[in-house]
């Protein structure tokens with residue numbers, strides 16, 4: 001296959017757990033490039049089957065959406081195809097990939113590296129956005145999600161410890177220590193809403209050696225093995241030939257099956273108070289929700305964001321034809337019960 005361009009196109013991967021602030025960062029990076037007249041293209045990956053984050057990206061930015069699966073496993077093979085098509089069609093100066101929060105960056109590094117076989121691309125940065133309060137809480141509980149967060153931190157070439165506004169000073173110190181124990185080398189910034197110096201994304205910055213270093217460090221610290229994704233708890237050996245063994249193992253196991261999503265399309269407007277009440281009562285197993293809703297008792301449409309018991313409603317005018325929809329992401333929650341509540345909400349639209 002012919003290569004797409006004479007020069008390598010830098011690719012930056014934005015990693016971090018669900019709701020940590022990846023899209024918040026992505027939007028700032030897009031503005032940063034636009035201010036410099038740099039043409040950026042985006043690949044967004046969501047576990048659900050609608051891309052709500054894409055609503056917030058300015059309409060003139062070329063974007064490929066990879067929905068209903070996680071690029072690190074179930075739709076991993078598609079990543080290089082999407083990259084190739086995006087680059088061929090739009091000839092961007094730089095590509096940003098925002099993975100699902102459930103993705104293990106090592107798998108995406110593999111996929112991007114595979115893509116370099118037939119495209120001139122250069123994976124420059126793995127910026128991991130760490131949800132400070134969530135990391136702290138998960139570190140006390142342990143479990144698969146904490147393990148995934150650790151992997152995302154280990155893989156990073158740059159670390160952004162976000163949501164500092166929700167941490168007491170002593171908690172912030174503890175979070176930084178936790179992060180530093182996992183990755184002592186990547187530059188670390190503490191942020192609120194990911195506001196930080198974006199020079200790591202400069203076209204001329206971040207020599208590739210830094211990325212190699214990150215990958216080596218990851219292999220060293222996990223004994224040459226890693227655990228892939230939130231649910232993919234089979235070890236792969238990344239030090240040697242992994243083409244067939246690895247792919248075979250993926251087919252069998254890597255489905256993130258303990259991370260569940262429910263996508264509900266609303267038949268019409270709903271009552272705002274009843275909806276807020278439903279969100280407030282969400283079981284703690286639902287740790288992320290987002291959607292676009294129209295209320296019977298307000299004039300505009302809203303994008304709602306729910307991450308770890310905090311909800312935000314933002315007035316929006318969606319681009320294009322967009323349904324009212326809500327996506328819920330979590331572990332082991334009853335989809336039927338939630339579906340039932342949502343249907344009730346639609347039946348009692350006037351509250």
Ligand SMILES: Nc1nc2c(ncn2[C@@H]2O[C@H](COP(=O)(O)OP(=O)(O)OP(=O)(O)O)[C@@H](O)[C@H]2O)c(=O)[nH]1
Pocket residue numbers: 016017018019020021022023024025053100101162163164165166191192193194288305306307312
């Ligand atoms: N309090 C607080 N909220 C934040 C901060 N950064 C982001 N948020 C909010 O956290 C929620 C999730 O932010 P996103 O940028 O959508 O997170 P994400 O990592 O892209 O989420 P997924 O795509 O679902 O994985 C939104 O409601 C943001 O407004 C922060 O520093 N402090």
